Amino acid sequence: MADPKPLRADARRNRARVLDSAEAVFAAAGPAASMEEVARHAGVGVGTIYRHFPTKEALFEAIVVSRYERLAEEADSLASAADAGAAFFGLFTRMVEEAATKKAFADTLVRAGVDVKAATSASGRKLVHAFGGLLARAQGAGAVRDDADITEVMAILAGMTLAAEHASWDRDLRTRALGIVFDGLRSTRPR
Amino acid sequence: MADPKPLRADARRNRARVLDSAEAVFAAAGPAASMEEVARHAGVGVGTIYRHFPTKEALFEAIVVSRYERLAEEADSLASAADAGAAFFGLFTRMVEEAATKKAFADTLVRAGVDVKAATSASGRKLVHAFGGLLARAQGAGAVRDDADITEVMAILAGMTLAAEHASWDRDLRTRALGIVFDGLRSTRPR
DNA sequence: GACGATACGGAATATCGATTCCGCTTGTCA
DNA sequence: TGACAAGCGGAATCGATATTCCGTATCGTC
Structure with missing residues (x-):
């Protein structure tokens, strides 16, 4: 169960950015905050979030x-x-x-x-x-x-x-x- | 500020039924329960709920x-x-x-x-x-x-x-x- | 610098639930 | 009992979001 693939450089960066933004956004607006809001805050498209987290709940978790x-x-x-x-x-x-x-x-x-x-x-x-x-x-x-x-x-x-x-x-x-x-x-x- | 109109008999009955059902449904499923669910439980159409309460929040309140x-x-x-x-x-x-x-x-x-x-x-x-x-x-x-x-x-x-x-x-x-x-x-x- | 393989952006889609609308039904009253 | 207003049911509408898709842009390697 080792790492399947080493993430590409920008992918790693984006993943982190999404995680940070999600924490900030959810902290401020509660769990009802939309994915778009998180995406906007992170400066990425919603698609990118989904590339890293299969679902909103997964991100939240x-x-x-x-x-x-x-x-x-x-x-x-x-x-x-x-x-x-x-x-x-x-x-x-x-x-x-x-x-x-x-x-x-x-x-x-x-x-x-x-x-x-x-x-x-x-x-x-x-x-x-x-x-x-x-x-x-x-x-x-x-x-x-x-x-x-x-x-x-x-x-x-x-x-x-x-x-x-x-x-x-x-x-x-x-x-x-x-x-x-x-x-x-x-x-x-x-x- | 007296009563504008005395409600028709069945209307009064339905209003009460809706109120009871709403209490039961919300109590069981939380405030996220849908209006249709309340309507179904009360045996009326959603329209009827809205005739008595302008909005979901009003009903809840x-x-x-x-x-x-x-x-x-x-x-x-x-x-x-x-x-x-x-x-x-x-x-x-x-x-x-x-x-x-x-x-x-x-x-x-x-x-x-x-x-x-x-x-x-x-x-x-x-x-x-x-x-x-x-x-x-x-x-x-x-x-x-x-x-x-x-x-x-x-x-x-x-x-x-x-x-x-x-x-x-x-x-x-x-x-x-x-x-x-x-x-x-x-x-x-x-x- | 060129070629895949990876990622990305964001428009399009799918869902779900509140609220609106309107033709039909029922209570009320003479 | 007949007329008419008050009510009713529930399909259609509107809006908001999560999630999917795919053409395009970037990264890593030779």
């Missing part, structure tokens, strides 16, 4: 995967941070912030915690796993209650992420809302 | 408004409940549960807390106001932290609602996730 990959790496690099609690809450916040900016991200994130869709799921699972590591360490350090498992955390993360994406909260509201939620994650079951 | 109205009433009726905390958390849970079943509900709920869209907003504001009353009473009873205002609560509610709608969590996960969030709302800002 490619972007999501790379974003997951990036976040998973980030999680891994935080795996040995001094303050485990800060690392966990920090990345949690970061993902929500990112969703507030880059639309069409949360939607797929929800599923990462639940669905089973192959392609996206592979890297999705990787992300969940990496984030799960951060959670475990934070719990070990006593920064997060022990009776919270990664599934619940992903559920809550998904929720806050979706909300941040859909509504246009200002950073302040985002911070306060997250503050309350974080207290819940710290809580030693008060009641 | 009608449903949302009635749902808001219902919830607002429910909130009001709980305004004098013995256990203010239970009333607040109960309705919160109920809304999330409802979203899990009826799609295309959360989406609009997010906006109720933020947007300013007239029609929907009128009743949306009513709901927020009523729910705010419940929050205030719960705080008065010491069941919810005092430094949480309705805006933040709506933000969190919107998030959990959206998540419940998109992902297909089982009731158990929903309950556990909400449990954590609720602890955050009770929390007396731990650290």
